[in-house]
Amino acid sequence: MNIHLGRDLASLNLALDALDEWVVVVDESAKILFINQPYAQFLGVKRETSYGRYVVDVIENTRMHLVVENGQEELSKLQEIRGRHMIANRYPIRQAGKVIGAIGFVLYHDTHEWRQMNTQIKALVSELDFYRRALDKEQTGAHYHINDLIGRSPLIKAVNEKIKKVAGGDASVLIRGESGTGKELYAHALHLLSERSKAPFIKINCAAIPENLLESELFGYAEGAFTGAKRGGKQGKFQLADKGTLFLDEIGDMPLTMQAKLLRVLQDREIEAVGSNRLVKIDVRLVTATHQPLEKLVEAGEFREDLYYRINVVSVDLPPLRDRREDIPALAEHFLNRLAARTGRRAPKLTADALTRMLEYAWPGNVREMENAIESAFYLSQGYKISLQALPSSLTAGVSVVDKSLVQGTLKEQLAMAEKDILEQALITCKGNRQLAAKMLGIGKTTIYDKLSRYELTNESFIG
Numbered sequence: 408m409n410i411h412l413g414r415d416l417a418s419l420n421l422a423l424d425a426l427d428e429w430v431v432v433v434d435e436s437a438k439i440l441f442i443n444q445p446y447a448q449f450l451g452v453k454r455e456t457s458y459g460r461y462v463v464d465v466i467e468n469t470r471m472h473l474v475v476e477n478g479q480e481e482l483s484k485l486q487e488i489r490g491r492h493m494i495a496n497r498y499p500i501r502q503a504g505k506v507i508g509a510i511g512f513v514l515y516h517d518t519h520e521w522r523q524m525n526t527q528i529k530a531l532v533s534e535l536d537f538y539r540r541a542l543d544k545e546q547t548g549a550h551y552h553i554n555d556l557i558g559r560s561p562l563i564k565a566v567n568e569k570i571k572k573v574a575g576g577d578a579s580v581l582i583r584g585e586s587g588t589g590k591e592l593y594a595h596a597l598h599l600l601s602e603r604s605k606a607p608f609i610k611i612n613c614a615a616i617p618e619n620l621l622e623s624e625l626f627g628y629a630e631g632a633f634t635g636a637k638r639g640g641k642q643g644k645f646q647l648a649d650k651g652t653l654f655l656d657e658i659g660d661m662p663l664t665m666q667a668k669l670l671r672v673l674q675d676r677e678i679e680a681v682g683s684n685r686l687v688k689i690d691v692r693l694v695t696a697t698h699q700p701l702e703k704l705v706e707a708g709e710f711r712e713d714l715y716y717r718i719n720v721v722s723v724d725l726p727p728l729r730d731r732r733e734d735i736p737a738l739a740e741h742f743l744n745r746l747a748a749r750t751g752r753r754a755p756k757l758t759a760d761a762l763t764r765m766l767e768y769a770w771p772g773n774v775r776e777m778e779n780a781i782e783s784a785f786y787l788s789q790g791y792k793i794s795l796q797a798l799p800s801s802l803t804a805g806v807s808v809v810d811k812s813l814v815q816g817t818l819k820e821q822l823a824m825a826e827k828d829i830l831e832q833a834l835i836t837c838k839g840n841r842q843l844a845a846k847m848l849g850i851g852k853t854t855i856y857d858k859l860s861r862y863e864l865t866n867e868s869f870i871g
C-alpha cells in the first residue's frame with residue numbers, strides 16, 4: 408500500500424498538537440507537510456501557510472533537508488532558533504527502502520529546561536552509583552574476581568596462574584607494578600580466591616595517611632588514648648580484617664617507625680591498640696603493594712630489610728601495559744561497554760587509526776591512564792565511532808589528527824582549526840561548562856578562557 412504522508416498526517420493533527428514536543432514533517436523534497444501547533448506558534452508562522460514551503464525557509468538552522476537528502480538520522484543535535492537553543496532528533500521516513508520524507512522533534516525547548524533535566528538525571532545516576540558501591544563494599548570489601556580482570560596476554564596469563572596458585576594458604580603476597588597496572592584489583596582477586604573470601608577485605612593506603620595517624624588507623628586506639636579520641640575507642644584495620652585479608656597499598660611509603668611496629672605485629676601475630684596495654688591475637692592475611700623498587704629503598708636504608716622479607720614471601724609482578732599491548736583492544740572494549748551501560752548510550756567503536764594510536768602509545772600511566780583516555784574520548788565523540796581526533800592530546804601529540812582531505816593553509820592555521828574544533832567539541836560535551844571542558848582537555852582555566860576568546864567561542868553557542 409502506498410502511503411501519502413500529507414493525507415495520513417492530517418488525521419493525526421489533534422494528537423500531535425497535544426504534545427509538549429515540537430514536531431515537523433517534510434516530504435521527499437524537504438517541503439513542509441505538517442508542523443504541530445506549538446511549534447508553529449513558537450516560530451511565529453501560520454501553519455497552513457507554511458505547508459508546501461521549503462523547510463529551510465521556515466525553520467532557522469534546520470537540518471531536515473539534509474536528513475531527507477542523506478537518509479541519516481540525527482539524534483540529540485543542538486539547534487539554535489530565534490536565539491534559543493534546542494535539542495532536536497530527526498529521522499528519515501522510508502517506504503520500501505526509499506526516503507519519502509523526514510520527521511523532526513524538538514525535545515528541549517531551551518537550555519534551561521535541558522539543563523534541569525540533565526542535572527536531575529545525573530544526580531540520580533550518581534546517587535545510585537554511590538549506593539551500589541556502598542553495598543558492594545559492605546558485602547566483603549573486595550569486588551573484582553579474577554575473571555573480571557581483562558587481559559589474556561601471555562604475561563597476564565602467567566600472573567593469573569601465579570595468583571591462583573598462591574591464593575590458598577596464608578603466605579604474605581607483595582604485588583609490584585607501576586602505578587595504574589591493576590595492583591589493587593589483583594589484591595581483590597587474590598582475596599576472593601582464598602579461603603578467607605567470606606571474611607572482610609580491608610584496604611589502607613599507607614601513602615595517604617599522615618604518619619601520626621597511621622598507627623591508630625592500623626591498630627586502633629583505646630578510649631581516652633588521646634584528646635579527641637572517640638568514646639569506647641576505635642578498631643584498627645587489623646581488627647576489622649579479622650579472619651580476612653588486610654591490603655596495605657603503597658607499603659614503600661610507610662615511615663620507618665611504623666615499619667618496626669608492623670614487623671613486630673607480623674612476628675608475634677598480636678596487636679596492641681594505641682593507649683591500651685592489652686595484646687589481642689590477630690588472624691589476618693597480609694597483601695601489600697608497591698610501585699617503588701623496595702630493594703633500592705632497603706639499600707638506601709629507607710625500608711627495613713627484615714620487613715621486606717616478611718611481606719615478600721611471594722611476589723607478583725604486574726607488567727606495564729606497554730609490555731602487553733595485545734590486551735589493549737579488549738580493555739578498550741571493556742571500558743566502552745561499561746560507559747555505555749552507565750550512560751544508556753550505545754557503545755561506540757574505535758576507528759582503525761584511533762586503535763592503532765592506542766596500540767602504539769607508551770601508556771606511562773598504564774591501565775588507569777587508558778581508562779581515563781577512553782572515558783574522555785567517549786564523552787567527546789558523537790555517534791558510534793571514536794576517531795583519532797577524540798583521543799586526548801597526550802596520545803595524539805605529534806600525530807596528525809587533521810582530516811587529510813581538508814588540509815589547507817599554513818601549519819599555524821591548520822593547527823588553529825584543529826584546536827578550535829577540539830574546543831568546540833569539548834564544550835558541547837560539557838554542555839558549555841568551561842571548567843569541566845578545561846579539565847577534560849587537561850588544560851587550566853585561564854588557558855581555556857584565553858583560547859575561547861581567541862576563537863570567539865562564546866558560551867551562548869553551547870548548552871550550559
Ligand SMILES: Nc1ncnc2c1ncn2[C@@H]1O[C@H](COP(=O)(O)OP(=O)(O)OP(=O)(O)O)[C@@H](O)[C@H]1O
Pocket residue numbers: 555556557558584585586587588589590591592593656698741774775778
Ligand atoms: N585487568 C584490568 N581489567 C580491568 N580494569 C583494570 C585492569 N587493570 C587495571 N584496571 C583499571 O585500572 C585502574 C587502576 O587499577 P588499580 O587501582 O588496581 O591500579 P594500581 O596498580 O593499584 O594503581 P596505584 O599504584 O596507582 O594505586 C582501575 O580503575 C581499574 O579498574
